[in-house]
Amino acid sequence: MPNEHSLSIWGLIANASLLVQMVMALLFLASIVSWVMIIQRGMYQRRARAKFLAFEKQFWSGIDLNQLYRQSNGRTGKNAVDGVENIFRAGFKEFTRLRSQSSADSDAVMEGCQRAMRVALAREEEKLEANLPFLASVASVSPYVGLFGTVWGIMNSFRGLANVHQATLATVAPGISEALVATAMGLFAAIPAVLAYNRYSARAETMENNYQTFAEEFSAILHRQVHSKQVSS
Amino acid sequence: MNWRNLYTLPVIISVGLHLVLVLAITIGWESTIDPTPRVFKPNVVQAKLVELKAKDTAEPAQKKTNVIDLTKKRELEQQQAAAAKKAKEEAARKARVEREKKAKAEAERKRKLEEQRQAEAEAKRRAEKAAQEKAERERQERIAQERLDEAMRKEEQQHQAELAEAQSQSYVNMIASRIEQNWSRPPSARRGMQVELLIQLVPTGQVVNVTVTKSSGNAAFDRSAEQAVRRIDRFSELKNMSPELFEQNFRQLRLVFNPKDLRL
Numbered sequence: 001m002p003n004e005h006s007l008s009i010w011g012l013i014a015n016a017s018l019l020v021q022m023v024m025a026l027l028f029l030a031s032i033v034s035w036v037m038i039i040q041r042g043m044y045q046r047r048a049r050a051k052f053l054a055f056e057k058q059f060w061s062g063i064d065l066n067q068l069y070r071q072s073n074g075r076t077g078k079n080a081v082d083g084v085e086n087i088f089r090a091g092f093k094e095f096t097r098l099r100s101q102s103s104a105d106s107d108a109v110m111e112g113c114q115r116a117m118r119v120a121l122a123r124e125e126e127k128l129e130a131n132l133p134f135l136a137s138v139a140s141v142s143p144y145v146g147l148f149g150t151v152w153g154i155m156n157s158f159r160g161l162a163n164v165h166q167a168t169l170a171t172v173a174p175g176i177s178e179a180l181v182a183t184a185m186g187l188f189a190a191i192p193a194v195l196a197y198n199r200y201s202a203r204a205e206t207m208e209n210n211y212q213t214f215a216e217e218f219s220a221i222l223h224r225q226v227h228s229k230q231v232s233s
Numbered sequence: 234m235n236w237r238n239l240y241t242l243p244v245i246i247s248v249g250l251h252l253v254l255v256l257a258i259t260i261g262w263e264s265t266i267d268p269t270p271r272v273f274k275p276n277v278v279q280a281k282l283v284e285l286k287a288k289d290t291a292e293p294a295q296k297k298t299n300v301i302d303l304t305k306k307r308e309l310e311q312q313q314a315a316a317a318k319k320a321k322e323e324a325a326r327k328a329r330v331e332r333e334k335k336a337k338a339e340a341e342r343k344r345k346l347e348e349q350r351q352a353e354a355e356a357k358r359r360a361e362k363a364a365q366e367k368a369e370r371e372r373q374e375r376i377a378q379e380r381l382d383e384a385m386r387k388e389e390q391q392h393q394a395e396l397a398e399a400q401s402q403s404y405v406n407m408i409a410s411r412i413e414q415n416w417s418r419p420p421s422a423r424r425g426m427q428v429e430l431l432i433q434l435v436p437t438g439q440v441v442n443v444t445v446t447k448s449s450g451n452a453a454f455d456r457s458a459e460q461a462v463r464r465i466d467r468f469s470e471l472k473n474m475s476p477e478l479f480e481q482n483f484r485q486l487r488l489v490f491n492p493k494d495l496r497l
Contacts, residue, residue: 009258028251035247040240 023149146186153179427491
């Protein structure tokens, strides 16, 4: 039983040197945190995409823009304003404000609206891409950290071997096995992080493109409205 | 959206996922690394005497016969009796066969035991014999070795003795030549004269005393030889001789002096 115990994965981890244990703990923590990020990003991006589709449908349904604005103002709590709605709100708010000032020139109104929407768009982009740098660093660094732990462990195991006259496989194998656990953990942390980073950054980019397109379309509508008012007035 | 709402669910899911993984690894690893040793229990077969119950077969038949008339009943009874008898005989035969089998098995077992014991005894005897032979062989070898050693020792001794002899002879020759050199020939000396001298020496080569033990018949010759030894007084060559050799031959040296340059 003690022999089996020493070769189980817990035995290997418990027998490793302090540094290797620290490396393993670090990698385990990195794995947990990166999974938190992965899940959170996934949920956020899915929700953003759903909201974008729903809002776009509502927007192009021919609803009055004032009504849409009031609707989105009324939302609080879990259905709080998010994603593309923020851009719409920022642009429309600026538009109504500038329009209420009679002195405003139509070009100045359009410029103000576009600037407000650009700011909102930048905020949204930031939200979409939050935490992705962390995933990227976990993906790129944790294999190295794991490799470091392995190299250190193998180094120690060979240093212990130097004092032995007859080196059998049995004297080397446990040390190497315990050292390789670190690499395994590093890869275990890195692989999902790489996948998630690639997937989520691609998704974030498409969402940003969608937002930009929407902002352009919305500014085109506003532009039409400004000029039609100008012509009529 | 506040911070807590954003992160509680992901944290729970992630930690749960890792716990599940750790558990799975632990269990899976243990199960792959620890194949439970299979214990084979020997199948024990106990020989049992099986009694055939003749009654069981007879009883239903009897019940049936209750409603049938006497002759038939008798017939049936006879049949029953016959059947019972047959069954009994059968049972007895089976029992006998069983007993025989058992006895046979017992005999077999005994025979095997006996054989085993014999084999053991045989092995033991053989081992003893082998040990004896080995001891004998060893003793003979030892004796041969001793003989060889003794022979070698003897040879060595002889060799040593020869060597010592040769050495002492060379010393004696040297002493004789020294005496001859210091000898002044008396006019009366003739060829073939020889005198035996007893020279007493100490390890330094110093002559303590010299006497004539066997005269040549010529007093002048005897005296001249004695005189020569006394004149030399000291044989310095003897200093580097080994002490044993000196003790053996030279403390009291009997020297036959017969000079060779006697012309007359």
